[in-house]
Amino acid sequence: MADKNGFFDLSKTGLISKTGLTRRTALKGLAAGAGLAVAPGFVRYSQAQSSAPIKIGFQSHRTGIGAAYGRWYEKTTAAAVKAINAAGGINGRQVEVIIEDDGTDPGRGAEVVGKFATQHKTDIVFGTLFSHVVIGSAPAAGEAKIPYFVVSEGHHVASTKLNRYVFQPGITDVKSQIQSMAPWIAANAGKKVTQIFPDFAFGYDHRDYLPPALKAQGAEVIAQIAIPPTESSFTKYFPQIPPETEVIYHVMVGPAVLTFVKELGEFYGSNRPQLFGFIDSLEATDINSPGLEFLDGSHFWEGSPRYAQPDDSAAQKAYRAAVGIDDNGAAVGDPKDVSTAAHMFGCWETLYVVKKAMEDAGYKGPEDRAKLVEATEALTAFAEGPEHPQGPKTFNGKIHQCFGIQNISKVEGGKLKVVHKTKIEDGLYEAEGDYTKQAL
Amino acid sequence: MHFGPHLLLAALEGLVTSAVLALTALGLSLVFGVMRVVNVAHGEFFMLGAVLAWAISTAISGHPAVGFLAALVIAPLIVGAIALVAERLVLRRLDYNPEATIVATIGMLYIIQQLALTFYGPEARPVEPPFSYRILLPWFGYSGYKLSIIAASALLLIATWLVLTRTRIGLIMRATQYDSETAQAFGIPVGRVYGGVFALGAMLAAIAAVLIVPISQAHYLMGQDPLLLSFIVVIIGGLGSLRGTVVAAVLIGLSDGIISMFFSPTLAKIIATLLVAMVLVFRPQGLFGTASR
Numbered sequence: 066m067a068d069k070n071g072f073f074d075l076s077k078t079g080l081i082s083k084t085g086l087t088r089r090t091a092l093k094g095l096a097a098g099a100g101l102a103v104a105p106g107f108v109r110y111s112q113a114q115s116s117a118p119i120k121i122g123f124q125s126h127r128t129g130i131g132a133a134y135g136r137w138y139e140k141t142t143a144a145a146v147k148a149i150n151a152a153g154g155i156n157g158r159q160v161e162v163i164i165e166d167d168g169t170d171p172g173r174g175a176e177v178v179g180k181f182a183t184q185h186k187t188d189i190v191f192g193t194l195f196s197h198v199v200i201g202s203a204p205a206a207g208e209a210k211i212p213y214f215v216v217s218e219g220h221h222v223a224s225t226k227l228n229r230y231v232f233q234p235g236i237t238d239v240k241s242q243i244q245s246m247a248p249w250i251a252a253n254a255g256k257k258v259t260q261i262f263p264d265f266a267f268g269y270d271h272r273d274y275l276p277p278a279l280k281a282q283g284a285e286v287i288a289q290i291a292i293p294p295t296e297s298s299f300t301k302y303f304p305q306i307p308p309e310t311e312v313i314y315h316v317m318v319g320p321a322v323l324t325f326v327k328e329l330g331e332f333y334g335s336n337r338p339q340l341f342g343f344i345d346s347l348e349a350t351d352i353n354s355p356g357l358e359f360l361d362g363s364h365f366w367e368g369s370p371r372y373a374q375p376d377d378s379a380a381q382k383a384y385r386a387a388v389g390i391d392d393n394g395a396a397v398g399d400p401k402d403v404s405t406a407a408h409m410f411g412c413w414e415t416l417y418v419v420k421k422a423m424e425d426a427g428y429k430g431p432e433d434r435a436k437l438v439e440a441t442e443a444l445t446a447f448a449e450g451p452e453h454p455q456g457p458k459t460f461n462g463k464i465h466q467c468f469g470i471q472n473i474s475k476v477e478g479g480k481l482k483v484v485h486k487t488k489i490e491d492g493l494y495e496a497e498g499d500y501t502k503q504a505l
Numbered sequence: 506m507h508f509g510p511h512l513l514l515a516a517l518e519g520l521v522t523s524a525v526l527a528l529t530a531l532g533l534s535l536v537f538g539v540m541r542v543v544n545v546a547h548g549e550f551f552m553l554g555a556v557l558a559w560a561i562s563t564a565i566s567g568h569p570a571v572g573f574l575a576a577l578v579i580a581p582l583i584v585g586a587i588a589l590v591a592e593r594l595v596l597r598r599l600d601y602n603p604e605a606t607i608v609a610t611i612g613m614l615y616i617i618q619q620l621a622l623t624f625y626g627p628e629a630r631p632v633e634p635p636f637s638y639r640i641l642l643p644w645f646g647y648s649g650y651k652l653s654i655i656a657a658s659a660l661l662l663i664a665t666w667l668v669l670t671r672t673r674i675g676l677i678m679r680a681t682q683y684d685s686e687t688a689q690a691f692g693i694p695v696g697r698v699y700g701g702v703f704a705l706g707a708m709l710a711a712i713a714a715v716l717i718v719p720i721s722q723a724h725y726l727m728g729q730d731p732l733l734l735s736f737i738v739v740i741i742g743g744l745g746s747l748r749g750t751v752v753a754a755v756l757i758g759l760s761d762g763i764i765s766m767f768f769s770p771t772l773a774k775i776i777a778t779l780l781v782a783m784v785l786v787f788r789p790q791g792l793f794g795t796a797s798r
């Protein structure tokens with residue numbers, strides 16, 4: 066059928082002319098090529114590389130299930146780059162961000178990394194959140210030997226299962242987060258915990274690290290319920306929650322999260338166990354949405370608080386103003402456009418780590434990528450301040466992971482109020498390996 | 506939880522799935538039955554219904570029921586109009602060629618999806634249900650609104666059945682489905698029937714979406730699952746058969762609810778797919794379909 070209709074006969078489509086290449090086509094091609102050469106992005110810098118901008122390839126979740134995160138990661142990145150450029154750039158060079166959409170898809174993620182390395186020739190790749198995309202893209206970054214700075218919070222970087230070119234210096238990892246919060250959960254929420262988590266990489270971090278962390282505090286996980294990431298209805302899973310459950314620990318992601326909470330509310334009514342969740346469930350979602358009243362009085366982990374807190378530092382206030390979010394964590398001027406505040410600070414902080422490492426390495430261009438890797442590994446601590454508004458951090462160069470404080474917030478009067486801040490030490494753990502032993 | 510209440514909950518969940526699925530799949534089945542067009546963009550009409558429901562219900566202030574009812578009327582009409590335009594501009598120009606329309610509707614799928622992303626955004630947005638009554642059973646609570654979805658869907662299915670079997674429009678549609686050339690020879694404006702059926706199919710999907718959106722939020726990627734499940738239902742039930750579509754939807758919905766609650770959701774999907782394979786092997790025309798002539 067295809068042949069009969071000529072679907073695959075290219076000569077009929079005009080893609081290939083039967084008469085071959087004419088002079089006119091050749092001229093057209095030449096003109097197009099010349100046009101491309103003068104187009105923006107193909108500008109030749111005659112004064113050598115020193116004044117060309119530093120190019121950061123931003124692997125953004127512009128479409129797919131991570132799209133809400135992608136949009137706010139882009140806003141935060143734009144604000145940080147603006148601030149860095151206004152202060153003179155990196156090594157006296159301006160920073161330019163090139164964005165490619167990965168569709169929140171691991172396969173496309175790897176392609177995007179390849180595109181940055183070979184086509185855009187960016188200095189680094191940056192900005193990925195979703196753990197499956199990070200895991201899918203990391204081998205491509207290692208192969209191209211291009212430093213890959215992710216803002217993902219998964220444990221995969223720190224597990225040392227990826228490669229030497231992958232770093233996570235701007236946001237803590239799940240294992241550390243769980244470990245530092247487990248004492249609070251056991252002491253304040255309850256001892257018998259049922260976990261509900263998405264059935265993929267990010268969820269597995271929670272599945273694997275919560276039980277030992279709680280056990281160390283004399284509490285236990287009595288049931289683990291994995292839910293496929295594409296699920297849109299949850300009531301059918303709730304009968305698996307044992308009746309003796311004291312705390313439901315939930316970490317759902319994706320657009321169906323509101324349904325999850327609503328259905329949990331319908332199922333339990335006012336007679337519910339304690340709830341402890343990761344705000345990942347409700348990033349970019351108004352906490353006062355219809356159906357979420359059920360969350361009142363429950364607790365959430367927050368990387369950086371969504372709502373402005375009374376004790377916010379000057380740096381935190383300046384950061385919020387620069388990114389353009391109001392006291393409720395929504396876009397200034399549009400209270401319905403809620404940000405992904407608990408995670409996106411990581412983009413800001415990571416860019417300042419990249420700046421510091423590039424300056425330490427005397428970074429000049431892609432030929433210095435190995436030097437940049439070593440300079441990043443040599444970093445040990447980031448002080449709280451305008452460059453690190455979320456709080457102070459330490460950095461372990463062997464596992465390419467930073468450690469910092471966590472916030473536990475309570476839903477109260479339609480806002481999230483920080484009720485407990487952990488210490489950096491609470492989240493430290495034994496390194497599982499050493500990236501610096503890998504060849505560059 | 507004991508077996509009885511557990512099964513009750515599973516059955517309730519399954520029936521809600523079935524109710525929405527039956528409406529969506531019926532739209533797909535009608536379009537295939539009458540026009541012989543496989544509409545891959547069907548799920549996107551579903552998504553458009555939900556997105557428009559959000560837009561309409563947020564634009565109208567007052568009691569949530571007012572906004573919801575307005576959405577239930579207006580959203581399907583807009584979606585129907587869009588489908589009609591697509592049918593006139595694209596499908597008709599392709600002469601409803603089966604292969605070309607598949608490719609064209611794939612294109613429509615992406616265009617609609619990306620337009621929704623551009624103008625509506627990537628967020629999942631909730632629509633307030635018209636009423637929020639929680640039915641308190643001795644073992645668990647259940648949403649009264651969900652039960653009303655089942656009732657609404659049953660009413661709509663009966664209405665569609667009446668239109669198809671008892672009205673002149675239905676007769677014309679059935680005549681076109683039975684043999685479009687002869688129908689044309691008898692003066693039936695087949696082109697207009699096609700346009701109407703395509704719009705009606707999209708409207709059924711949009712209605713299903715408006716019904717489900719208060720419990721599942723509008724999101725620009727939400728059209729994919731309903732599309733796949735609708736195909737499964739239509740294949741099992743028999744293309745173009747209303748009775749088959751409803752029976753298959755109940756079968757798939759209930760088995761999905763019950764199997765995924767007692768075993769695992771993955772197993773439910775495996776069994777649904779296996780069922781499709783079995784039907785294709787042993788009864789290619791579907792459970793209630795008639796063999797093609």
